[in-house]
Amino acid sequence: MILEAKDLNYFYQDGEQRRYILKDTSISFEKGKFYTILGQSGSGKTTLLSLLSALDSPHSGTVLFNNEDIKKIGYEKYRRNNVGIIFQSYNLIPTFTAVENVLIPMTITENDVPEDAKTVAYNLLDYIGIVKSKADRPVNKLSGGEQQRVAIARALATNVELILADEPTGNLDEEMEQEIIDIFKRLAHEHDKCVVVVTHSNEIALQSDQAFLLRKGVLTAYE
Amino acid sequence: MNFIKRGFLGITRKKGKSLILLAVIFILGNLISGAISIQQATTNVEANIKERLGATATVELDYEEMDKLSEADWENTVIEDLSVDLMKQIGELSYVKYYDFNIMHWLGSESIDSYQGDMEGEVVHHGPSMDFMLKGINYAPVLDIEEQKAKLVDGRVFTQEEVDNGTSVAIISNKLAEKNNLNVGDTFTLVNEVYTWDEETGEDNLVTSRDVVLEIIGIFESQTIKQDDSEGSSEMGGMMDFMDIEFQNTVYVPNPIIVDEMKYQYEEYLKADEEYAEMVAAEGEEASFEYYTPLYVLNNPEDSEAFAEEVAPLLPNLYKVHSATDQYDSIAGPVESMSNLSRYVLYAAIGATVLIIGLVVLLFLRDRKRELGIYLSLGEKRGRVIGQILIEVMVIALIAISLSLFTGNLIAGQVSETMINADDQSYQDDYMYYGGAIQTHLTTQDVLDSYEVSLNSSFVLAFFGIGLLTILISTVIPLIYILRLNPKKILM
Numbered sequence: 230m231i232l233e234a235k236d237l238n239y240f241y242q243d244g245e246q247r248r249y250i251l252k253d254t255s256i257s258f259e260k261g262k263f264y265t266i267l268g269q270s271g272s273g274k275t276t277l278l279s280l281l282s283a284l285d286s287p288h289s290g291t292v293l294f295n296n297e298d299i300k301k302i303g304y305e306k307y308r309r310n311n312v313g314i315i316f317q318s319y320n321l322i323p324t325f326t327a328v329e330n331v332l333i334p335m336t337i338t339e340n341d342v343p344e345d346a347k348t349v350a351y352n353l354l355d356y357i358g359i360v361k362s363k364a365d366r367p368v369n370k371l372s373g374g375e376q377q378r379v380a381i382a383r384a385l386a387t388n389v390e391l392i393l394a395d396e397p398t399g400n401l402d403e404e405m406e407q408e409i410i411d412i413f414k415r416l417a418h419e420h421d422k423c424v425v426v427v428t429h430s431n432e433i434a435l436q437s438d439q440a441f442l443l444r445k446g447v448l449t450a451y452e
Numbered sequence: 453m454n455f456i457k458r459g460f461l462g463i464t465r466k467k468g469k470s471l472i473l474l475a476v477i478f479i480l481g482n483l484i485s486g487a488i489s490i491q492q493a494t495t496n497v498e499a500n501i502k503e504r505l506g507a508t509a510t511v512e513l514d515y516e517e518m519d520k521l522s523e524a525d526w527e528n529t530v531i532e533d534l535s536v537d538l539m540k541q542i543g544e545l546s547y548v549k550y551y552d553f554n555i556m557h558w559l560g561s562e563s564i565d566s567y568q569g570d571m572e573g574e575v576v577h578h579g580p581s582m583d584f585m586l587k588g589i590n591y592a593p594v595l596d597i598e599e600q601k602a603k604l605v606d607g608r609v610f611t612q613e614e615v616d617n618g619t620s621v622a623i624i625s626n627k628l629a630e631k632n633n634l635n636v637g638d639t640f641t642l643v644n645e646v647y648t649w650d651e652e653t654g655e656d657n658l659v660t661s662r663d664v665v666l667e668i669i670g671i672f673e674s675q676t677i678k679q680d681d682s683e684g685s686s687e688m689g690g691m692m693d694f695m696d697i698e699f700q701n702t703v704y705v706p707n708p709i710i711v712d713e714m715k716y717q718y719e720e721y722l723k724a725d726e727e728y729a730e731m732v733a734a735e736g737e738e739a740s741f742e743y744y745t746p747l748y749v750l751n752n753p754e755d756s757e758a759f760a761e762e763v764a765p766l767l768p769n770l771y772k773v774h775s776a777t778d779q780y781d782s783i784a785g786p787v788e789s790m791s792n793l794s795r796y797v798l799y800a801a802i803g804a805t806v807l808i809i810g811l812v813v814l815l816f817l818r819d820r821k822r823e824l825g826i827y828l829s830l831g832e833k834r835g836r837v838i839g840q841i842l843i844e845v846m847v848i849a850l851i852a853i854s855l856s857l858f859t860g861n862l863i864a865g866q867v868s869e870t871m872i873n874a875d876d877q878s879y880q881d882d883y884m885y886y887g888g889a890i891q892t893h894l895t896t897q898d899v900l901d902s903y904e905v906s907l908n909s910s911f912v913l914a915f916f917g918i919g920l921l922t923i924l925i926s927t928v929i930p931l932i933y934i935l936r937l938n939p940k941k942i943l944m
Contacts, residue, residue: 260626279940282829284829284940284943285938285939285941286938305828305832305833305834306831306832307831308828308829308830308831309830309831309832316943320822320825320826320829321826322823322826323823324461324462324465324466325461325465326547329453329461332453333453333458333827333830334830334831335453335825336453336454336455337830337831337832340829343921377488383830404925414518419505440494
C-alpha cells in the first residue's frame, strides 16, 4: 500500500452538535493504479482528498504514506516530497509562465531534482501536451485544458509516486476531459504512479481501475 | 525559482502594484524623514548651545520661591547665609571639575583711569566713582582664566599662599594696563572711600578714605565678550559694550582683601553715623562680610541636572542651584516648539505608516491570498512564503525610503525655515542672564543660527532603521494573519 486512511473522522461543530462529513472512513491505495472516488456535491469527497493530501488534518484517524503516519512525516514535508496535487481550478500562479509554474515545486522539494530543471520542465510539459511556445506564455493566456495540463505537469515535477486530483476535469469540455483522463491512466499504468481522482462523473469512474462511492460520509466500493 | 527569485519576479511582473506601493511608501517616507531631520537638528542645537553655555553652576537665592511666600510665612522664615563649609562640601562632589567662591566690591581711583571703550567721554559720573570691580577669588589659578573667558597674556596667576593670606596682588586686563601704562610688577592705587548720605540735600558726603595699593602680578585679555559688534540688536550691542567695559575694569584679587576693605567701610560708616551705630549695637549681631557666591565648573554640561538634584537637599531653605544651561530653555523657544511639533509628526507618521502600509499590503495580499495558498499546498515553508513577500515589499520600500531620504530632508529644511521665521517673531526679546556668578550672552538668534537640517550618518541610520522597521511590522502582521490558515481554507 502506498496510501492508507484509517478511521478518519471530520466534522463541523454546529452549536453543540457535530455534523460529520467523514465518519470512521478507511480506504487504501496501491501504486500503478488509477482510482476514482465518486460522490455528489457535499458528500465529503473533497474533504477526504484534502485529508489524504495533508491540506487539512482530520479530527481523528490516521493517514499512512508507505506505512508511515503523514503527521509524523510532517504535513508540509509530505506535500513537498511525497504527493502531487491537482485542483479543479488549476491553482497556477497567473503572473508566471507555464514552465515557471512547473519549476516552482522543483525548488521547493527536497527530492532529487535534475540539474537542468528547466529542460525537464519543458519535457514534462511536452509529454502532457504543452509545446515550448506555449510553455513560455503566462498561464492566464492558456485555455482551461492547457492550464490543467500545466497543473498536471507541476504535480509530476517532483517525481512523486502519488497524484491526488480534485475534480480535475470539472471545468473542461468532454473532449478535453477524456484527454486528461488518458494522461492519468498513462501515469498509473506506464509510470507506476498511484493516481486518485475525486469526481462526480460516472464516465470517469467507469474508466478507473477501482472506484469508491462516498455518500453521507460513508465510503463503499462502486461497481 | 526559489523564493528570492520569486520575490524579485513579483516586483517586475506586477509593475502597476509595485509603483503604487512605491508611491505610498515614498509619501509616508517623506513625513518620517522630515520629522526625523527636524528632531535631529533640534537635538544638535541643544547639544551645541549647551556646550556654548558652558558647564557652570552656582547656588543662589530662589526669588521665585520667595515671591510665593505670604506675610505669615515670612515671619517664620529665616534666610541663612551660605557657609564656606557648605560651598566646599558641594565643591567636593564628583560632578565638579573645580570651583571657586567669590566676593565683589567696587572701588574708585584717583591715580588711574578706567577703561571706557567706545563710550569714552560719554560717561558722566554722579556721586562717588566706583569704576573698578574687584573680584575676589579663592581658586588661585582663577576660574575665568581656566575656563578661557580670559587669557593670561603676561605675568602669572596667584599662588594659594597669596590667596589665603590676602596678599595685596592683582591681575588686571590688558586694556586697563595699556590705558594707564601699567606692567607686571608695577603697583597701582585704588581708593576705598566712605560716604554718608544727607537726607536733606540728597547728596553723598565723603567721611574718610584709605588707599588700596595693589601689585600687578598678571595681565589678562578678554576672550569672550564683544566678539562681533555687528551681531544682535542695538540693545544687545549696548549690553555687550557694558559687559565688555565692566570686564576690562575687573581687578582680580584674593578674597581677604575685599573682606578687609568692606570691613573698613563698615566700621568707618558706623563711626560717622551714630544713630545707625546705636541701632546696630542694640541688635547685638556681629557683622559678617563673607557673602561669597560660589561657582562650580562641572565636568560636563549634561551633568547639570544631576548636580542640581544632588545639591538641592544640602541647601538651606530658599536657595537653589542655577546652571548656565538653564538659559537654554529661555532662548530656545522656536527650536523647542519645532522639536515638539516634529516629535508629534514623527509619532503620527509612524502610526499612519504602519496603518496605511498595513492596509495596502493587506489589500495586495488579499489579491494574492490564493497564490500564498498554492505555495503552501506545494509544501513551501511558511517562513519562505513570508520571506518572498517581504523581499517584494522591502525592495520597493528600500527604493522609496532612499528617495524620500533626500526629498524629506529637503522639505524639512524648507518647512523649518518657514516655521522658525514665523515663530521667531514671537521671541524677539533676546534674553541675557547677567549678574550673579554666571554671565551668559547667547541669544535666540544664536540658537536659530546653530539650527541646521542636514544629512548625517546618524540621521540616515535612524531613518532607514525606523522606516524599514515600520514597513516590516506593517507587512508581517497581515502576512501572519493569512498564513496561519491551512491551505485548504485558502484554496478550497
